[in-house]
Each structure stands twice: as C-alpha cells, then as structure tokens.
Amino acid sequence: MNEHLIKEENLVYKKPSTLLDVSMHYCPGCGHGTVHKTLMEVVEELGIESNTIGVAPVGCSVFAYNYMNIDMQQAPHGRACAIATGIRRVMPDKYVFTYQGDGDLAAIGTGETMHAASRGENFFTIFINNGIYGMTSGQMAPTTLEGMKTTTCPRGRDVKTMGYPLYLGPILAQLPGVAYVTRQAVDSVAHVRNLKKAMLKAFEYQKQKLGFCLIEVVSNCPSNLKMTAVQANEFVRNTMIPNYPLGDIKTPEGK
Amino acid sequence: MGEIRLMKGNEALAESMIRSGCDAYFGYPITPQSEVLEYLSNEDPMKRTGMVVLQAESEVAAINMVHGAGGCGKRVMTTSSSPGISLMQEAISYMASAEVPCLIANVMRGGPGLGTIQPSQGDYFQATKGGGHGDYHLIVLAPSTVQEMVNHVRDGFELAEKYRTPVFILADGAIGQMMEKVELFDQIPRKTDAELPQEWATTGRGSRKMRNFITSLNIQPEKMEVINHHLQEKYRTIEKNETRFETYKIEDADYIFTGFGLGARICKKAADMAREKGFKVGVIRPITLYPFPTAVYQKYAGKLKGILDVEMNSGQMVEDVRLAVGDKTRVEFYGRMGGMIPAPDEILEHFEKIFIK
Amino acid sequence: MTEEVIFAGFGGQGVLSMGKILAYAGMMEGKEVCWMPSYGPEMRGGTANCNVIVSDEPIVSPIISSYDTVVALNQPSLDKFESKVKKGGTLIYETSTITVPPTRKDINIIPISANQAAIELNNQKVFNMIVLGAFLAVRKTITDEGVEKGLKKALPERHHKLIPLNMTAFQKGKEFAK
Numbered sequence: 001m002n003e004h005l006i007k008e009e010n011l012v013y014k015k016p017s018t019l020l021d022v023s024m025h026y027c028p029g030c031g032h033g034t035v036h037k038t039l040m041e042v043v044e045e046l047g048i049e050s051n052t053i054g055v056a057p058v059g060c061s062v063f064a065y066n067y068m069n070i071d072m073q074q075a076p077h078g079r080a081c082a083i084a085t086g087i088r089r090v091m092p093d094k095y096v097f098t099y100q101g102d103g104d105l106a107a108i109g110t111g112e113t114m115h116a117a118s119r120g121e122n123f124f125t126i127f128i129n130n131g132i133y134g135m136t137s138g139q140m141a142p143t144t145l146e147g148m149k150t151t152t153c154p155r156g157r158d159v160k161t162m163g164y165p166l167y168l169g170p171i172l173a174q175l176p177g178v179a180y181v182t183r184q185a186v187d188s189v190a191h192v193r194n195l196k197k198a199m200l201k202a203f204e205y206q207k208q209k210l211g212f213c214l215i216e217v218v219s220n221c222p223s224n225l226k227m228t229a230v231q232a233n234e235f236v237r238n239t240m241i242p243n244y245p246l247g248d249i250k251t252p253e254g255k
Numbered sequence: 256m257g258e259i260r261l262m263k264g265n266e267a268l269a270e271s272m273i274r275s276g277c278d279a280y281f282g283y284p285i286t287p288q289s290e291v292l293e294y295l296s297n298e299d300p301m302k303r304t305g306m307v308v309l310q311a312e313s314e315v316a317a318i319n320m321v322h323g324a325g326g327c328g329k330r331v332m333t334t335s336s337s338p339g340i341s342l343m344q345e346a347i348s349y350m351a352s353a354e355v356p357c358l359i360a361n362v363m364r365g366g367p368g369l370g371t372i373q374p375s376q377g378d379y380f381q382a383t384k385g386g387g388h389g390d391y392h393l394i395v396l397a398p399s400t401v402q403e404m405v406n407h408v409r410d411g412f413e414l415a416e417k418y419r420t421p422v423f424i425l426a427d428g429a430i431g432q433m434m435e436k437v438e439l440f441d442q443i444p445r446k447t448d449a450e451l452p453q454e455w456a457t458t459g460r461g462s463r464k465m466r467n468f469i470t471s472l473n474i475q476p477e478k479m480e481v482i483n484h485h486l487q488e489k490y491r492t493i494e495k496n497e498t499r500f501e502t503y504k505i506e507d508a509d510y511i512f513t514g515f516g517l518g519a520r521i522c523k524k525a526a527d528m529a530r531e532k533g534f535k536v537g538v539i540r541p542i543t544l545y546p547f548p549t550a551v552y553q554k555y556a557g558k559l560k561g562i563l564d565v566e567m568n569s570g571q572m573v574e575d576v577r578l579a580v581g582d583k584t585r586v587e588f589y590g591r592m593g594g595m596i597p598a599p600d601e602i603l604e605h606f607e608k609i610f611i612k
Numbered sequence: 613m614t615e616e617v618i619f620a621g622f623g624g625q626g627v628l629s630m631g632k633i634l635a636y637a638g639m640m641e642g643k644e645v646c647w648m649p650s651y652g653p654e655m656r657g658g659t660a661n662c663n664v665i666v667s668d669e670p671i672v673s674p675i676i677s678s679y680d681t682v683v684a685l686n687q688p689s690l691d692k693f694e695s696k697v698k699k700g701g702t703l704i705y706e707t708s709t710i711t712v713p714p715t716r717k718d719i720n721i722i723p724i725s726a727n728q729a730a731i732e733l734n735n736q737k738v739f740n741m742i743v744l745g746a747f748l749a750v751r752k753t754i755t756d757e758g759v760e761k762g763l764k765k766a767l768p769e770r771h772h773k774l775i776p777l778n779m780t781a782f783q784k785g786k787e788f789a790k
Contacts (some may be wrong), residue, residue: 008315031377040415049458049460049461050459050461050462050463051459051461052459053327053457053458053459055323056470062374063471065468065470065471067468069460069465070459070460070466071321071325071458071460071467071468072457072458072459072466072468072469072471073468074324074353074468074471075322075323076319076322076345076346076349076470079315079316079319079322079346080309081313082311082315082316082317082319082320082322082323083320083323084317084323084326085309085316085320085323085324085469086279086281086319086320086321086324086325086326086331087308087323087324087326087327087457088325089309089320089324090278090279090307090324090327090329091327091329091458091459094459111313111315111316112312112316112319115311115312115316121355162492172342198466233515243524259639261635261636261639261647261765286651287651351685354624372651428651429648429674429675432648432649432651433646433647433648433649433674434632434635434645434646434647434648435645435646435647435674436639436644436645455754517674517675520672520673520675521673523672523673524672524673524675524676527672533632594673597675598675598676598677599673599675599676599677600677600678601677
C-alpha cells in the first residue's frame with residue numbers, strides 16, 4: 001500500500017465533519033448516502049451544526065441519526081412534518097428539516113405534509129422519491145410509475161385499480177404557505193451539485209422565515225429494482241426523470 | 256392564598272397549563288374538551304408567557320407536535336377526548352419508549368366507537384394498561400374535582416420531567432364541563448433555554464461534541480431488551496414513589512365503596528347515605544390509576560365484609576381491585592355505561608341488594 | 613345549609629346562565645358551589661338543564677339523585693323532574709309553557725308567570741332573572757347583594773350596564789313568592 005501518499009495535501013475528497021465516522025447501512029449504489037453527505041456538507045459549510053435539528057422518518061433513512069452529527073428525532077411513520085412543526089414552534093431560532101421517503105411523505109404522511117406546508121411552517125423537507133418502498137423490500141409506492149413492477153404490483157402498476165402516481169411537489173407548490181419547491185437528482189455529479197445549491201437556498205429561505213420548502217430528490221433503489229448501481233442510475237435517468245422532470249417548481253421570487 | 260375563581264374543569268385545566276410554565280399546547284377540537292383550546296386561544300398565552308398554542312389538523316398531528324416539542328426538553332401538553340386519544344396511541348407508545356416527557360389529558364366520553372359525548376370512564380384500560388403497542392405504562396392521574404384539574408396539570412408536568420415519561424390525566428366529560436370554585440397558584444416561569452436538559456434533549460448541539468437523538472428504535476433484540484428492562488425498572492420506581500390515593504370514613508368501615516374521578520365523589524355521597532341507614536361504609540379513591548394503590552386495599556381487605564366498586568363503565572378498575580385483595584374479601588361491581596352516570600341512591604340500592612338483602 | 617337545585621327548560625330560556633349567576637353569587641358570599649350543565653348538541657328550542665349546589669360545607673358529589681328545588685320551565689322538564697323533588701321540597705314552574713300542572717301533594721308547588729312579567733318589562737332576555745328572583749324568594753339561599761355581585765362576575769364588563777335592568781327583573785320575580 002502507498003500509505004505514504006495519505007497526506008492532507010494529497011486529499012481530493014474529505015468526509016464532512018458533520019458526518020459521523022461510521023459505515024452506513026445503505027445498499028451499494030443507494031442515493032441516500034449521497035444525499036446525507038451533501039446535506040451535511042451544506043450544514044458544515046454554513047457552520048450551523050450546533051443549531052440545526054433534523055427529523056428522520058420511518059423507512060430506510062430511519063437511521064439517519066446514526067450518521068449525522070446534529071441533534072435529531074426519529075418520527076413515527078409519516079409524522080415527520082408534525083414533529084418538525086413541534087420542534088420549530090418551540091425552537092424558532094433553530095434550523096429544522098425533515099428527511100422522508102416517498103412512502104413516509106406522500107402516502108401515510110400526506111396529511112401532515114400538506115398541513116405543515118399550508119401553515120407555512122419554517123422548515124424544509126427532503127423528499128427522497130425512488131418510486132418504491134425500500135425498507136419493506138420493494139412494494140408499490142405512491143410515486144411508482146404506471147406499468148412499473150414491484151412486489152405488490154408484479155404485473156406492473158395498473159392505474160385503473162391502483163391509482164396514478166402522486167406528484168406531491170407540484171401540488172404543494174400551489175399552497176400560499178410554500179416558498180420553494182424544487183426537484184433534483186443524485187444520479188450524476190452535475191445533479192448532485194445542483195442539489196447542493198438547492199439545499200443552500202432552502203436553509204437561506206428558512207433563515208428569512210419565508211415558509212415551507214420542499215426539495216424532492218429523484219433517487220434509486222438498486223436492491224429492490226433488482227439492478228446494479230449503474231443500471232439503477234440509468235433507470236433514474238431514462239425512466240424516472242422523464243416522468244419527474246428536474247428543476248425549480250416554485251421559487252420565492254416567482255411566488 | 257391564590258386567586259379564587261369559578262371555572263369549568265376544561266377552562267381550569269387550560270389556565271393551570273399556562274400558569275405551570277407550559278411552553279406549548281397542540282390540540283384538535285372534540286367534545287367535551289373543546290373549551291381547552293378555546294380558552295387558550297382566547298387567553299393569548301404567547302402574550303402572557305410566550306407559550307405556543309396551535310390548532311393541529313388532527314389528533315395524530317397534535318400528539319406528534321407534542322413529541323417534537325417535548326423532545327426539545329420543553330413543557331408540552333395536548334388534550335382530547337376518547338376517540339381522539341385512540342388516534343394518539345401510536346405516538347404515545349413512541350414517546351414512552353423514547354422517554355419524551357409530556358402531559359396528555361383525556362376528558363372521556365362514552366364509547367365504543369363514536370359513542371356519545373356524555374361522560375364516561377370507559378378508557379381506564381386504555382390509559383392504565385398501555386393503550387398503544389408494546390410494554391409500557393403512563394403515570395395516570397384521575398382528578399375528581401375542578402381543583403384537581405388545576406393541581407394535576409402542575410404535578411403532571413413535574414412527574415413527566417422527573418421520570419422522562421408521558422403523564423396522563425384521565426378525567427371525564429362531567430368534570431370537564433362542570434364549574435366549581437378553584438384556587439389558582441401563581442405563575443410558574445417557563446424554563447429558560449439554559450435550563451433545557453442537555454443530556455438528552457434535541458435543543459441543537461450547541462457546545463456539545465456529540466449529537467442528542469430521540470428514537471424508540473433499536474433493531475437488535477438484545478439492545479431492545481435492555482431498553483425494556485430500563486423502562487420496567489423506571490415503572491417499579493414510579494410504583495414505589497408515586498402511588499397516590501384518598502380515603503374517606505374508612506377506619507371503622509365494614510364496607511368500602513371504591514371508584515375513581517367523578518365516580519368516587521358519587522361513592523362518598525352514597526357512603527354518607529348508607530351511614531344514615533346505619534351501615535358503616537367508607538370510600539377508597541385511587542388518585543393515581545397507574546401506579547395503582549394496591550397496598551391500601553390490602554391493608555383493609557381483611558377486616559371488611561365487602562367492597563363495592565363503582566365505575567362509569569362495564570367494570571375495568573374492579574379488575575385491579577380484585578387483583579389487590581385476592582380472596583380476602585368479596586368484591587362486587589356496579590356500573591353505568593355509554594354516558595350514563597350512576598346516582599348515589601342507585602349505588603345504595605345496589606349495595607343493599609347484594610350485601611345486606 | 614345546602615341547596616340542591618335543578619333549572620330545566622328550553623335552550624334559549626337562559627337556563628344555564630341562570631344557574632351560573634346563582635353559582636357566582638354563592639361564591640361571592642363565601643359558599644361552596646358547583647354548577648353542572650347538561651351538555652351536548654342542544655340548541656335553541658332543545659332542552660337544557662343545570663344542577664347547582666350551594667352549600668356551607670364542601671360539596672361531596674356533584675351528581676345528585678333528588679333535589680331540594682326543581683325549577684321547571686317547560687312541560688318535558690316538569691314531566692322529567694317532578695318525581696325528583698325531595699319530599700317537602702319545592703317545585704317552581706312556569707305557567708305559560710306548562711299546560712299539565714304538577715300533581716304531587718307532598719311538596720311545595722309554586723306556579724309563576726315569568727313570561728308575562730318579562731313582557732311587562734318589555735324585555736324577554738330578563739326572563740331568567742325573574743325566575744331566579746322567584747327561586748331565591750322561596751329558597752333564601754343568597755342575599756340580593758350576593759346576586760348583584762354574582763352578576764358582576766358572571767357578565768363580561770361590556771354588559772355591566774345591564775345589571776340594573778337585571779336586578780329590576782330579579783325584584784319583580786321575588787313578588788311571585790308572596
């Protein structure tokens with residue numbers, strides 16, 4: 001081994017100090033790791049790790065508090081936005097975010113999400129949309145695309161009986177309490193850079209108390225899509241993004 | 256002496272909440288406890304003490320807001336009535352496990368189902384035996400007067416913080432709706448940020464090197480068992496230190512009437528009526544339903560001819576009374592259900608029928 | 613002294629507030645008081661009632677089986693509560709709304725025409741104060757001064773200008789007991 005090369009001046013990449021030095025439980029190629037890292041980079045760069053409080057959901061990212069070295073609460077399934085409301089209302093000077101998957105946010109937690117957004121609560125939500133339930137091993141999500149196969153729609157999602165994919169971002173964008181809705185992805189370096197910019201904005205808008213912000217992240221699930229990491233990112237690019245186009249859906253300027 | 260007022264139970268509870276230095280209330284309207292949220296909204300506690308009051312979109316959201324704010328080490332409360340309390344059970348279980356202190360009041364109405372808005376004590380099992388999933392208990396206080404609605408709020412917050420557990424006030428629609436004279440204590444100041452418990456609360460890391468986190472999850476069974484043992488030890492300590500009850504004319508009693516909350520007051524009246532007829536009857540009233548005051552029943556059981564347990568349900572607390580006394584004395588039950596309240600003469604009549612003949 | 617009374621009638625007759633004023637008045641005279649309403653989806657025209665207990669002793673039970681006094685302001689209330697008056701107790705009833713009068717012989721029955729009196733005062737809203745006057749003339753639980761103090765407590769400040777009118781109605785009610 002070229003141990004002698006491991007020197008500060010040779011480093012091309014460094015883990016942000018806000019991430020704990022433990023290995024993550026996520027599957028190889030999963031988007032969660034990238035989103036966690038990007039979020040913690042932003043927290044570190046803004047220097048707000050001592051006054052940021054996160055809320056983890058039920059789902060694969062239930063263990064987010066094992067990785068992020070900021071104060072966190074783990075919410076009952078779907079209730080992250082209610083928990084975050086409770087936190088933000090009694091800690092109005094802290095930065096607060098929720099981190100939720102599509103099942104947590106757009107199925108069981110739709111009510112809490114809509115109402116927190118409608119009240120214009122001053123926190124933001126990171127919404128991981130990978131079109132499938134990860135933690136329970138590959139069942140249909142509200143965001144599962146028409147015709148897409150999962151363990152509970154093995155012949156493909158039939159919208160006549162199973163309903164249509166739910167596009168929660170554009171729905172939330174209609175609400176006057178919502179300041180910022182954007183859809184980003186983590187399938188490429190360029191997209192990750194855009195995600196980071198979106199996160200910086202969301203923290204800034206929270207500081208200005210502009211209202212609720214949503215960052216939807218189109219992501220993957222290699223294990224449950226039965227794909228390699230590369231194939232899963234190609235699926236995101238070729239199938240998910242055409243259905244969930246990236247970019248800002250609502251900005252404070254265009255409010 | 257504190258300020259004296261004539262107040263409805265629900266309003267007294269709300270006023271006591273503000274005076275107890277509560278930081279936030281999250282609630283959702285449901286009869287017969289809507290006066291709590293109405294009173295708070297009218298009082299504008301943000302102006303009085305800086306306390307947050309928020310009408311949530313559901314009981315589910317309200318209790319999770321309590322979870323969030325309670326997890327920050329703040330004094331937080333919600334109230335509801337039976338069907339709404341059922342909706343809250345999931346988060347209550349989470350908070351019991353994650354050791355988030357908070358105060359919850361159930362102003363009970365008749366069930367099951369949508370039932371009736373009239374008073375009931377049908378949620379005794381739900382309150383004392385867990386309610387939600389998993390092995391846990393809440394400290395359960397049962398007020399029988401409007402004054403106790405005031406006192407139990409202050410005491411409830413203290414118990415919740417002392418033991419890091421949700422505490423429950425189990426009242427009923429009649430106590431919520433009736434007016435009695437109450438003495439209010441002076442304003443207790445809200446905690447400052449510096450007083451928040453840094454050893455566990457999610458206050459933001461501040462100067463701490465490591466994060467605090469609130470979770471009820473431990474996927475490894477060995478570790479989850481350790482958490483369970485810890486909770487059970489805490490419940491044993493609570494049983495040892497916090498059991499509360501009241502007795503009435505008990506020293507010479509041949510018979511005991513027992514009940515909780517409003518039921519116990521009706522028992523006292525019935526006991527007085529029985530004494531006028533020459534029967535020596537006393538009353539035991541558990542004030543904490545969990546921990547249940549087993550010892551006081553055991554103390555007197557040996558010299559009694561019988562116990563008549565009276566409740567506004569089909570016989571729930573009576574199971575704990577029977578567990579306490581075993582076969583040392585005869586335990587009978589009289590109850591009304593579905594929003595009906597037993598009257599003192601009904602209790603006396605029933606007593607004479609089964610014990611005297 | 614303990615007085616256990618129930619006021620019962622139509623919603624909108626001021627039944628609940630009549631009880632409240634009595635409870636406030638009792639409190640102002642240093643007595644123990646308890647006011648227990650029937651509550652529910654009742655509205656104008658439906659039935660409503662409240663128990664009031666005023667006592668020199670701590671009040672044991674707010675739930676009572678029988679009453680020292682029943683004040684019945686409509687037929688359903690009379691039908692329901694006539695049997696609940698204690699032997700030797702008092703039953704006050706409103707003649708304009710009750711067409712089938714009480715029949716018991718072992719109680720003190722007092723018919724009143726508070727409706728007519730309210731018309732004479734040109735103010736239907738003081739009906740309940742007239743009834744309260746009649747009640748307190750028979751059951752001397754609270755002094756007139758106590759009632760006035762109770763009104764001050766029970767009414768929001770912006771309505772305090774109505775207190776003299778209410779006291780006039782109260783005095784008119786007292787005449788029924790003569």
